[in-house]
Amino acid sequence: MTARAASWLPLSPGERSVAIEVLTHGPLSRSDIARRLDLSAGSLTRLTKPLIESGLLVEVAEGSALSEARQGRPSQPLDIVAESRTFVGFKVTEDMVYGVVTTLRSDIVARHDLPLSSHDPQHVVDVMRAVTQEFARDFPGLAGIGIGLGGRASDRSVVDESAFLGWHDVPLARLLEESTGLPVVVENDVNALVEAESWFGAGRGLDRFAVLTIGAGLGYGLVSGGRRVVTAEDGRGVGRFWIVNPNGPLTPEGERGSAISLLTIPSIRYQVRAATGRDVSYDEVLALAAEGEPMAARVIDEAARALGTLVAQIANFAMPEKILLAGEGVGLVDVAGPVVEQAVLANRHPQADPVNLETKVSDFHDWARGGAVLAIQVLVLGSGPVTA
Numbered sequence: 001m002t003a004r005a006a007s008w009l010p011l012s013p014g015e016r017s018v019a020i021e022v023l024t025h026g027p028l029s030r031s032d033i034a035r036r037l038d039l040s041a042g043s044l045t046r047l048t049k050p051l052i053e054s055g056l057l058v059e060v061a062e063g064s065a066l067s068e069a070r071q072g073r074p075s076q077p078l079d080i081v082a083e084s085r086t087f088v089g090f091k092v093t094e095d096m097v098y099g100v101v102t103t104l105r106s107d108i109v110a111r112h113d114l115p116l117s118s119h120d121p122q123h124v125v126d127v128m129r130a131v132t133q134e135f136a137r138d139f140p141g142l143a144g145i146g147i148g149l150g151g152r153a154s155d156r157s158v159v160d161e162s163a164f165l166g167w168h169d170v171p172l173a174r175l176l177e178e179s180t181g182l183p184v185v186v187e188n189d190v191n192a193l194v195e196a197e198s199w200f201g202a203g204r205g206l207d208r209f210a211v212l213t214i215g216a217g218l219g220y221g222l223v224s225g226g227r228r229v230v231t232a233e234d235g236r237g238v239g240r241f242w243i244v245n246p247n248g249p250l251t252p253e254g255e256r257g258s259a260i261s262l263l264t265i266p267s268i269r270y271q272v273r274a275a276t277g278r279d280v281s282y283d284e285v286l287a288l289a290a291e292g293e294p295m296a297a298r299v300i301d302e303a304a305r306a307l308g309t310l311v312a313q314i315a316n317f318a319m320p321e322k323i324l325l326a327g328e329g330v331g332l333v334d335v336a337g338p339v340v341e342q343a344v345l346a347n348r349h350p351q352a353d354p355v356n357l358e359t360k361v362s363d364f365h366d367w368a369r370g371g372a373v374l375a376i377q378v379l380v381l382g383s384g385p386v387t388a
Contacts, residue, residue: 011380012047014043015047016381017037018037018047018051019056021033022057022078022080023105024204024205026077026079026080027077028077028079029076030044030077032077033078056085057081058079058080059076060077060079061076081104082103083103083104085141086142087102087142087144087145087146087375087379088101088131088132088144088182088372088375089102089369089374089375090131090145090146090148090368091148091189091364091365091368092124092128092165093164094116094119095115095116096113096116096364097124098111098365098367098368099114099131099132099368100112100365101135101139102372102373102376104376106199106376108365109139110138111365112131112134113131119165119167121167121170124172125175125176126179128145128179129176129180132145132182142182143375143379144182144183144375144376145180145183145184146185146187146192146371146376147172147173147185147187147374148188148189148192148193148367148371149162150162150164150189150217151163151165151167152234153172156185156378157171157174157186158170158173158186172186173186187371189219189367189370190211190219190220190221191221192367192373193211193213193219193221193326193367194211194228194370195370195373196372197211199373199376202322202358202360203223203322203324206223206321207226208223208224209222209320209321209322209324210223210314210318210324211323211324211326212310213325213327213362214264214307215327215328215362216264216266217239217264218259218260219238219327220238222318222320223320224318238259239254239259239260239264240253240255241255242310243255243256244257244258244309244310245257245309248302249262249271251270252270253267254267259306263306264329265329268285268299268329269281269282269285276295282331285299286300286332286334289335289336300332300336301336301339304332304336304339307325307332307343308343308344309343311323311340311343311355312346312355316348320356322356322357322358323355323356325357325358325359326360326361326362328363330361333359
């Protein structure tokens with residue numbers, strides 16, 4: 001298997017600052033970088049030289065639309081060499097391991113998935129190792145691995161608890177590092193998605209940014225001051241006690257009228273099954289609601305009101321510049337978007353700014369990309385917390 005990648009650069013704090021600025025906002029001219037980081041021209045030259053020599057940064061050719069003319073000689077913008085390093089990202093579900101390879105800018109360049117026949121930690125590690133070996137044939141210089149899964153992780157390495165896998169205190173990063181020889185980072189999957197969207201997606205460049213995910217469960221993450229807010233609730237299954245309608249349904253998951261009982265795919269399917277005796281898929285529920293089938297339409301409208309209420313609460317209290325709604329369940333907005341909008345307006349001050357709500361259908365490869373972004377962050381941040 002590939003040995004620990006030599007490209008796992010030890011960057012000084014100053015070099016990290018420059019690399020992060022160009023990685024997340026570039027291409028940038030030297031004058032822009034110096035202004036953003038409050039550096040002198042000489043300090044910037046000293047910091048960028050090893051980054052250019054290592055192949056991490058490159059000068060963009062003059063004359064392109066990215067070149068910026070200043071007084072005197074034009075400034076050649078600096079950009080990250082996105083293809084200089086590649087990373088593996090994993091999303092682990094109850095029955096599958098979804099894997100991707102990304103560039104340094106998190107663009108997915110390869111996908112490979114394998115089923116799980118057991119939740120035994122060594123079996124899961126063996127499956128991830130097999131996927132990594134498959135990737136290594138086409139990308140021999142893999143720089144690291146990031147894993148996102150439902151549950152709690154500590155020290156970016158140990159899975160403290162994962163209900164769907166039945167795990168407690170599994171040293172997943174160490175096991176996979178020993179199996180592949182590559183650096184490994186492990187995190188809750190929603191946290192990984194928030195990091196990916198903050199660095200490279202909908203939250204890029206924003207000071208305050210929120211992510212709400214609906215699917216098999218409910219996830220929430222907040223970025224404030226450009227950093228993900230770390231809380232004791234991370235990985236514990238948010239929404240169980242977020243009461244959005246005290247008179248709402250009682251389902252096997254969550255308190256009566258909670259966001260979990262109203263919004264998640266299993267709860268929506270449960271409500272339709274309990275009322276009709278039919279076991280239909282989530283997509284079928286949405287299609288029936290769109291056609292006007294009474295029970296499906298009632299369940300979907302109630303879910304849409306709950307979603308709008310929840311979005312308004314986030315906007316009222318967190319005051320983010322944007323809220324990203326992601327996950328497998330966002331098809332709800334396509335079917336009942338006007339109901340969501342009405343609920344948002346009903347729970348906001350009449351003179352409040354409009355909520356900047358963006359929706360994104362996320363498949364499991366998007367979640368795996370979040371894992372890869374964790375590995376990218378470790379490259380440029382070193383051993384510090386993955387919250388920059």
